[in-house]
Amino acid sequence: MLTLSVAQRTALKARAHSLNPTVMIGNAGLTPSVLDEISRTLKSHELIKIRVMSDDRAAREAMLKEICTALNAAQVQHIGKILVIYQAQETPLLSLPKRKKGKPLTKKQLGNKV
Numbered sequence: 806m807l808t809l810s811v812a813q814r815t816a817l818k819a820r821a822h823s824l825n826p827t828v829m830i831g832n833a834g835l836t837p838s839v840l841d842e843i844s845r846t847l848k849s850h851e852l853i854k855i856r857v858m859s860d861d862r863a864a865r866e867a868m869l870k871e872i873c874t875a876l877n878a879a880q881v882q883h884i885g886k887i888l889v890i891y892q893a894q895e896t897p898l899l900s901l902p903k904r905k906k907g908k909p910l911t912k913k914q915l916g917n918k919v
Contacts, residue, residue, distance in 0.1 A: 806870075806873045806874045806877065806878070806879070806880075807873070807877055807878055807879035807891070807892070807893065808879060809879045809881070809891070814881055814882075817852060817881045817882075817889070817891050818881060818882055818889070820852060821852055821854060821881060821882065821889045824852070824853070824854045824889075825854065826853075826854040826855060826856040826887065827846050827850065827853050827854060827855070828842055828843050828846055828853065828855045828856075829855070829856045829857075829858065830855060830856070830857045830858060830859070830868065831858050832858055832859070834859070834864075834868070835868045835871060835872065840872065840875060840876070843855065843872060843876065843890070844876055847876060847878060847890065847892040848892075848894070851891060851892060851893070851894050852881070852889070852890075852891050853889070853890055854887055854888070854889050855872075855887070855888040855889075855890065856886055856887055856888075857886050857887075857888060858886070859886075865883065865886065865888070866883065868888070869883055869888050869890075872888075872890060873890065876890075876892060877892065878890045878891060878892040879891045879892070879893075
């Protein structure tokens with residue numbers, strides 16, 4: 806199971822906020838076909854939301870752990886019936902943009918920043 810730092814988890818939570826659930830787990834629970842669908846969705850999106858129809862919180866937590874261990878993914882968030890999962894791909898989603906190097910700012914430009 807993949808582990809995330811607090812900063813990475815916070816950044817992923819912010820990105821996941823606007824996402825809609827892409828996979829739903831019904832009353833049958835976590836079947837192999839649902840696990841395959843989650844795997845395919847993670848490969849194309851890296852960060853997904855899953856809606857679980859079960860009312861049992863312990864069962865949802867068990868599903869989350871099972872998904873993360875089976876797919877080598879990281880659990881980002883579990884709020885109510887929504888699970889957020891991240892799986893790293895070749896191009897990391899968490900890479901920070903590189904700072905452009907250029908001329909230093911003038912006094913006038915620095916004055917406008919404050």
